[in-house]
Amino acid sequence: MPTETLLELTDLTVQYRLENSIVTALDGVSLSIPGRNYSLGVIGESGSGKTTLGLSMMGAIEAPGRVVSGDVVYQGKSVLRRNQNQLRRYRWEEVAMVYQSAMNSLNPVKKSVDHIVEVIREHQGRERISKHEAYDTAIKLLSSMGLKQQQADAYAHELSGGMRQRVVIAMALALSPKILIADEPTSALDVVTQKQILAILRREMVKNNLSLIFITHEISLLSGLVEDVMVMYSGEIFEKGPLDKVLFEPLHPYTEMLLSTLLTFDSRLPETSGAFHNTGAPSFPQEIPTAKNLGNYCKYAGRCKYTFDRCLREKPLLKEASPGRWTACHKYN
Amino acid sequence: METLIAVPKRRSTLATLFRKKNAIVGAGLILAVLIFIAIGPFLTPYSPTAIAGNFNEPPTVAHPFGTDYEGHDLLSQIVYGAYPSLIVALEAALGAAIIGFFVGVAGGYFDRTGGALAGLTDITLTFPVLPMIILVSSLFVPTDQLISFLLIAFLWAPVARAVRAQVLSVKKRPFVDAAKTNGMGDTSIMLKVVAPEVAPLAVAYFIINVSVGVVLVTALQFLGVGNPNAVSWGSILYWAQQFGFDYGDWWWVLEPGIIISIVATGFALIGFGFEEVMNPRLRKK
Amino acid sequence: MNFIRKRIIEYLIVLAVVVNLDFILPRIAPGNAAEILITGYANPGLQQQLLAQKFGLNQSIYVQYVDYLRNIFLTWPPNFGISFQYYPATVDSLIAQRFWWTILLIVVSLIVSVLIAYGMAGISSLRRGGKGELASTYSSILLQATPVYWTGLVLIWVFAVTLHWFPVFGKVDVNATSTLSYISSVIWHGVLPVVALAGSLLGENYLILRGTTQEVLRSDYVNAASLRGLRQRVIARSYILRNSLLPLVSLLTFSLAGLISRAVLVEAVFGYAGLGDLLVDGIFYHDYPVLQGTLFVLTVIILVGGFIGDLVLVRLDPRLRKS
Numbered sequence: 001m002p003t004e005t006l007l008e009l010t011d012l013t014v015q016y017r018l019e020n021s022i023v024t025a026l027d028g029v030s031l032s033i034p035g036r037n038y039s040l041g042v043i044g045e046s047g048s049g050k051t052t053l054g055l056s057m058m059g060a061i062e063a064p065g066r067v068v069s070g071d072v073v074y075q076g077k078s079v080l081r082r083n084q085n086q087l088r089r090y091r092w093e094e095v096a097m098v099y100q101s102a103m104n105s106l107n108p109v110k111k112s113v114d115h116i117v118e119v120i121r122e123h124q125g126r127e128r129i130s131k132h133e134a135y136d137t138a139i140k141l142l143s144s145m146g147l148k149q150q151q152a153d154a155y156a157h158e159l160s161g162g163m164r165q166r167v168v169i170a171m172a173l174a175l176s177p178k179i180l181i182a183d184e185p186t187s188a189l190d191v192v193t194q195k196q197i198l199a200i201l202r203r204e205m206v207k208n209n210l211s212l213i214f215i216t217h218e219i220s221l222l223s224g225l226v227e228d229v230m231v232m233y234s235g236e237i238f239e240k241g242p243l244d245k246v247l248f249e250p251l252h253p254y255t256e257m258l259l260s261t262l263l264t265f266d267s268r269l270p271e272t273s274g275a276f277h278n279t280g281a282p283s284f285p286q287e288i289p290t291a292k293n294l295g296n297y298c299k300y301a302g303r304c305k306y307t308f309d310r311c312l313r314e315k316p317l318l319k320e321a322s323p324g325r326w327t328a329c330h331k332y333n
Numbered sequence: 334m335e336t337l338i339a340v341p342k343r344r345s346t347l348a349t350l351f352r353k354k355n356a357i358v359g360a361g362l363i364l365a366v367l368i369f370i371a372i373g374p375f376l377t378p379y380s381p382t383a384i385a386g387n388f389n390e391p392p393t394v395a396h397p398f399g400t401d402y403e404g405h406d407l408l409s410q411i412v413y414g415a416y417p418s419l420i421v422a423l424e425a426a427l428g429a430a431i432i433g434f435f436v437g438v439a440g441g442y443f444d445r446t447g448g449a450l451a452g453l454t455d456i457t458l459t460f461p462v463l464p465m466i467i468l469v470s471s472l473f474v475p476t477d478q479l480i481s482f483l484l485i486a487f488l489w490a491p492v493a494r495a496v497r498a499q500v501l502s503v504k505k506r507p508f509v510d511a512a513k514t515n516g517m518g519d520t521s522i523m524l525k526v527v528a529p530e531v532a533p534l535a536v537a538y539f540i541i542n543v544s545v546g547v548v549l550v551t552a553l554q555f556l557g558v559g560n561p562n563a564v565s566w567g568s569i570l571y572w573a574q575q576f577g578f579d580y581g582d583w584w585w586v587l588e589p590g591i592i593i594s595i596v597a598t599g600f601a602l603i604g605f606g607f608e609e610v611m612n613p614r615l616r617k618k
Numbered sequence: 619m620n621f622i623r624k625r626i627i628e629y630l631i632v633l634a635v636v637v638n639l640d641f642i643l644p645r646i647a648p649g650n651a652a653e654i655l656i657t658g659y660a661n662p663g664l665q666q667q668l669l670a671q672k673f674g675l676n677q678s679i680y681v682q683y684v685d686y687l688r689n690i691f692l693t694w695p696p697n698f699g700i701s702f703q704y705y706p707a708t709v710d711s712l713i714a715q716r717f718w719w720t721i722l723l724i725v726v727s728l729i730v731s732v733l734i735a736y737g738m739a740g741i742s743s744l745r746r747g748g749k750g751e752l753a754s755t756y757s758s759i760l761l762q763a764t765p766v767y768w769t770g771l772v773l774i775w776v777f778a779v780t781l782h783w784f785p786v787f788g789k790v791d792v793n794a795t796s797t798l799s800y801i802s803s804v805i806w807h808g809v810l811p812v813v814a815l816a817g818s819l820l821g822e823n824y825l826i827l828r829g830t831t832q833e834v835l836r837s838d839y840v841n842a843a844s845l846r847g848l849r850q851r852v853i854a855r856s857y858i859l860r861n862s863l864l865p866l867v868s869l870l871t872f873s874l875a876g877l878i879s880r881a882v883l884v885e886a887v888f889g890y891a892g893l894g895d896l897l898v899d900g901i902f903y904h905d906y907p908v909l910q911g912t913l914f915v916l917t918v919i920i921l922v923g924g925f926i927g928d929l930v931l932v933r934l935d936p937r938l939r940k941s
Binding site for chain 2: 624627629631632635636639640643644647648724759760762763764765767768771772774779786828872874875876878879882883886887897898899901902904906909910912913916917920921922932
Binding site for chain 1: 837838839841842843844845846847848849850852856857860861864933934936937
C-alpha cells in the first residue's frame, strides 16, 4: 500500500550531445515511486531510455548527457541539485544500482569482500567502523548471497559471472538502501543463474522492505517479481499499470505489439533482442528531433496500426485511462 | 552499461584521419622536408664533399646553412645526406612492418603456435638493438643493406605485438565466427577476414617505425658505424662532435639534429594519429 | 607463477642467444677468426700465431665452445679475454670499473623520468583535454622523436661550453679526493647526462602513462566506484592510480632494451666512462673482446631489470598469479 512518495521524477528530460546530433533519451518523463516495498518493472528495447531512467534516479547523468528540464526528487529534496557530498551520501545509502556489466564493475586488484568493506567504511565513516567489524558484516552479507569464504577472498577474475553478479548485489545492499535499481542484471547470465539471482532479489525485497525497480527487455522475467510494470519507448512512458493487467489487457498499441511477439508468456526468448528486431520497430528513431521541436506528434505513429489523424498532430500525454492504468495514446482520450 | 546512442554515420577512415590535427601537422612537416630534399640539389650549386667556401662560416646568404671546418657547404650536406638516412629507415620500417604484420596475425589467430610466436616477439623485444647492431657491424662490413636487415630483425617485434593484440580482440567478433561456420579454412579467414581489419594498424606502425628507424640509423652513423666519410645526417654530427666544438660552429651541430627531429616527429605524429584512428581503445569519447 | 616461469624461460633464451651469437659471429665473419678475436686489424704474422695458440683457436670447435662457456659462466670474474686498446687489461676488469657508473646513470635517469612523467600526468589529468594535456602530449612526442645523442650535444654546447655551468665530459674530476668533493663532483658531472637521458625517456613514459590512465578512467569499474558514492580521493588512489601502474610497469620492463641503447649514446656523447662509452670506443678499434663482453653485461642488466620488474608486476596484479 503506497504511503508517502519516496522518489519522484517530474517531467524529466535528458539529452545526450553527440558529435553530430542531440539524442533525447528521456522526454518529459514523470514517475513516482511510493514508499517501501514497492516493485516496478520497466520494459523497453535498447534505446528506449530505460537505462537513462535508472541513471537519473542515481543522479548519475554525466557528459555528454545533460538534464535539460525537470527534476528527480527524493523524500522531498531534489537529487540533481545536491552537491558532491550530499550526492555521495544519497547514492548507495538511499538508492543503489545493479546493472548488466556490473560484473566488470569490480576493481580487478581488490578482493570481493574488500569491495564491500570499502563501501561500508566509506559511507559509515572509517572511524566508526573498524576493518574487522566491516569485514564480518561483509562476510555475512556475502554468505547470505550464497558465496562462501573462498569466494569472498577471491578476485574478480577468479569468479564466474553469476558469482560476480552476486557480489555486486551484495555490495548494493550493504547499506540497506531503500530502493534498488536493477538494470538488466541477469542478461549476460545463463538461465539457471538467472533464476537464482531473481530469487535472491525477491528474498531481499521481502526481508528488508526493499523497493525494486527492475529494468529489462525481457518481459518474461517480471512475473512473480514486480507488482507494476511500465512500458517505455523512445524516451517516453507509453503505459503503466499492474503487471497482470498490462500483460493480459494491454492498453497501448505498442504494448500489444510487444506481447504478440512473445512465444509464450513464460518462456525465455531464444534471442532476447531478436524479438524486437523482428517487429520492425526501430531501435531508435534515426531522425532526431532537436530540443526545439520535440515534435508534437506520437512517436509511435508511423508503426502503429491504429494511427489516425490526431496521432500525427498532437502528442498523447500519459493519462489515467482507468484506475491504476496509465497510458499515453489517443485511443483513450 | 547500455550505450544509448543513435549510431553516427561511419566516416571513411581516411577522412577521419585527415581530421586529426596530429596527422595534418605531421604530414605537413614531412611534406616540407620532402620538398626540401627534392628541390635541394637544384638550390645548392655545391657538391657536399667539395670545399666550397671558407672554413667555419656561420650561415650567410652564400651558404645558408654555413660551412664546416673544412669548408663544406652544410646545406648541400644536409640535402644529400638525407638519402642514406631516410632510405635505410624506410626500407627497414617496411620490412619490419611486413614481417611484424604476418607474425602478429598468425600469433594472434592460432592458439598454440600463437603462444610460441608471442614468446618469440617478447624475446626479440628484450634485445638491446643498438649494442647488438654495433657488435655485428664490427665484424661484417656495415653496408646500408646490412644495417637495414639488422634493423628489420629487431623492429618487427613491436609491430607484431600490437597487431597480435588487435587480432585477439578481432577474433571474438561475430563475423569471424560466421566465417568459421561457413567452413572457411583458417588460412582464408586469416587472410581475408582478419588481416584487412588489422592492416591499418600495421600501416600505423610502419609509419612510426620510420620515425624510430631514422633515429636509430642516424645514431649508428653518428657513432661511426659504417663509413663516416659518406655523407649522411648522422655522419655530419659525427664530425661536428669531433671538431665543431673546437671551432665554435654551433650551426654545424644544430642543423642536422633539427632536421632529424623534424622528420622523426613528423612521422611519429602521422603514425600516432593513424593509430588513434585504428585502435578503438585509444579513441577519445 | 606461470607468468614468472614463462618470463624466466624467455630471459634465459635471450641470454643463450647473445652468448651463442658472441661465439658464432666472429667465427663466421669474413677474415680470420684469430685476427678478429685477437688482434683486430693489427699485428699480423708470428705474434698472431703465438696469440692464436694462447687463445686456443687451434683447438677443435667443440673444445673452444666449452672453454668459452666455462670462461663466462664458471669463472668469476667472467673471462671475456683481453682488450686490444687497453692491452693488457682484461675485459672484465674494464667492465668492473665501469659497471656501477652505468647503473647509476640508468637508475637515476629512470627515476627522474618516471617522477616527472607522473607529475605531468597528474597536472594534465586535472583538466581533461585542456591546454595542459595538449601541451604535454605534443612535447612528449617531440621529446621522443628527438635523437638523444643530439640533445646531449646541444646540452653540452649550451650549458657546458657556452655557459660553463657544467663540465664538458667525464664522470668525475680526477682531482677530487675527499668524499664530499668526490660526491659533489660526481653529481656535477652527472647532471647533464641525466637530463639528456631522462628527457628522452620522459616523452615515451608520459605517453604510455597517459594512455593507460585514460583507459582506466574510462573503465567500468572506475565509473561504478563513483556510482557507489566513494570519495574522489579513494577512487583516485585505489582505482585509478593503482590500475594505471600495472601496464606502466609492464611497459617499462619492455622498454629496458631501449633504455640501454639510449644510455650507450648518452655515455658516448658525454664521455661518461661507463659501459656504453666502453662499447662505443670498441667500435673504432674493432676491439671484439670488449664489444662481446660489454654486450653480454648490458644484456644481463636488461634481464635482471626485467625480472625485477616482473616480480613487482606479479605483486601488484592479482590476475597474473595463476595457481
